[in-house]
Amino acid sequence: MVVNTADLAPHIRGRGFDVIRENSEAILELIASRHFFIPRVQAEVSPQYRQVIPYVVITNGDDVFTLRRTKKQNEARLHDKISIGIGGHINPGHDLMAGLLQELGEEVAVEEPYALDFAGILNDESTEVSRVHLGAVYVLRAPNANVTVRETEKMTGSWVARPTLAAMREAMESWSQIVYEQVLHEPSS
Numbered sequence: 542m543v544v545n546t547a548d549l550a551p552h553i554r555g556r557g558f559d560v561i562r563e564n565s566e567a568i569l570e571l572i573a574s575r576h577f578f579i580p581r582v583q584a585e586v587s588p589q590y591r592q593v594i595p596y597v598v599i600t601n602g603d604d605v606f607t608l609r610r611t612k613k614q615n616e617a618r619l620h621d622k623i624s625i626g627i628g629g630h631i632n633p634g635h636d637l638m639a640g641l642l643q644e645l646g647e648e649v650a651v652e653e654p655y656a657l658d659f660a661g662i663l664n665d666e667s668t669e670v671s672r673v674h675l676g677a678v679y680v681l682r683a684p685n686a687n688v689t690v691r692e693t694e695k696m697t698g699s700w701v702a703r704p705t706l707a708a709m710r711e712a713m714e715s716w717s718q719i720v721y722e723q724v725l726h727e728p729s730s
Contacts, residue, residue, distance in 0.1 A: 542576045542631035542640065543590040549675065553664045558671075558715070560661040560678060560723040568662045569637070569677070578633045584673060591675035595641035596626040596663060598720060599651065601683045604700040605725065606649070607709070611695055622714040624696075625706070625721060628676065637677055645681075649698065650689045656682040660724050668715055678720055 548571055552564040561568065572593055584592050599606035608624045627648050631640030645651070663676030690698040701709065706721055713721065 542572075542593045542633075542635070542637075543579055543584050544572055544576050544593060544675070546589050546591050548575055549591060552662075553675075556664045556666075558665040558667050558719050560663050560719060562661040565659070565662045568675075569659075572637055572675075572677070576636075581630060586673070588672050590673065592673055593631055593637060593640075594628045594674050594676050595631070595637060595644060595679065596628040596676040596716060596720070597641065597645055597657075597679045597681050598626050598660075598725065599649070599681045599683055599688055600703075600725075601686050601688075601700065603703045604686065605703055605706060606683075606688050606698055607701045607706075608690070608696045608698050610714075611697070623709055623712045623717060624714050625717045625725070626676075626678070641677070641679065646691075648690065648692055648696070650691055651681065651683055652685060652687050655684055658682070660720075663716055663719060665715055665719060671715055676716060678724060680724065 552568050576593060579590065584590050605625055610622050610624060627645055629644040635643060658680050660678040660680050663678050665671035686700055690696055703725060710718055710721060
């Protein structure tokens with residue numbers, strides 16, 4: 542699933558790397574009404590498109606579920622990186638929420654009922670990978686700590702106390718750094 546970068550430009554121009562909250566509903570509407578599908582191999586190298594990626598951060602109280610990507614994961618540029626978000630590409634036949642639920646179900650097992658809240662649109666133009674992606678960030682509040690990784694050959698998972706994430710920041714992929722700083726980080730007083 543992609544949208545034209547030119548269609549997004551009025552909402553993201555000059556944002557660099559940011560979790561956009563103030564225009565997020567307009568961007569969600571644009572995604573819903575103007576998305577289309579192209580082969581992933583083309584989308585990965587075409588900055589005129591942004592691949593729409595649901596990005597779900599799982600929390601339980603003050604803990605955040607973190608993932609470490611293994612070398613068996615498809616995207617070599619993210620090997621050994623720490624992620625605080627679960628997500629992936631949306632395939633034909635799915636809208637944003639259906640794609641989110643499919644990716645979530647493929648990567649982890651989370652007990653229901655859980656709360657899922659929209660946090661904003663993630664725009665990151667700092668890396669080759671991120672310039673062809675656009676994140677729809679959600680925070681999932683799990684009812685308990687019973688969350689397990691399904692794709693164990695591609696990643697490992699563990700709970701980390703939110704204050705401990707600061708020490709892990711440099712090992713995080715760029716999207717996780719941005720989401721940590723702009724969605725999860727609570728400045729000390």
